Amino acid sequence: MGGLGGLVSSTLPILVLIPVNNRFGLMWALIASLTVAIAIFVWRLARRENLQPAISGLLGVAIGAAFALFTGDAKAYFLYGIWMSLIFAVVFIISVVVRWPMVGVAWRGVNGHDMTWRMVPGARRAYAWATIAWSLVFLARFLVQRNLYDADATNALALARIAMGWPLTGVAALLTVWAVRHASKAIEDASPEPADSVESAPSEPG
Known part of the structure; x- marks a missing residue:
């Protein structure tokens, strides 16, 4: 966010x-x-x-x-971000495995909603796909930037940090928007319809 x-x-x-x-x-x-x-x-x-x-x-x-x-060494400036990318990738993947996809948890939590969306299969699947996309972004960042770090390619590491920030984040963000909309629709469709109010007819004078 x-x-x-x-x-x-x-x-x-x-x-x-x-x-x-x-x-x-x-x-x-x-x-x-x-x-x-x-x-x-x-x-x-x-x-x-x-x-x-x-x-x-x-x-x-x-x-x-x-x-x-x-x-x-200037390349160590990127070390924290490299390892945080791996940690985020692992956490996001685990969240999908345990059926608490992190995108859903974060989005619904930030907006003050409860976690009942987990009981809606369509919503859970949508958030899971978005979470997988983010985990792949984090994993790609770790693998590429770790290799550049080991190769002492500081300039290339900086370029990779920028290049893998904006474009990959944009792709994952688009999938997140789709997931949020799809999940919201699934939750709305799963909500029980309010019972129609039945007005009692006036009794006839007897």
Whole structure:
């Protein structure tokens, strides 16, 4: 959730990190990335927009910067995101296996609905397909970016992080929209019809 703002918050610091690192070194690159993340947060705060994407982006940049600073290598900036992708992939797959598809849990929970949708097979299947799509996105990110990390291809790793962010997220988001609509229709169709009120006829005078 975070939407377009979340993607921007996570992408701009990377666009700054690599060129600054190549030209001025790791420390200046980390300072530049953190500065961009803080600027995004302040901008959204000033405009009174939803701060969740900016907070998530700032936290992600801070953790990545800490990894890079600790190891002294710019590629470690991406290590947190790589392993989180694997964790999300596993969690999403398990959620489908146990019939609590994560997309359904997240969507219905965020919107304040109960979990009775799990009793509707059509809704559960729709959310399961969307959850599988997200798990494949996370798994693809992990496999590709882990290989680039092992190959010390920092520039390619940054490009892969961006390329596998926007396009794959867009595809998964479209499937999520379909799942939400399909699940909502299935839930509506499964809801019992309200009983028609029967007006009692006036008794005849006897």
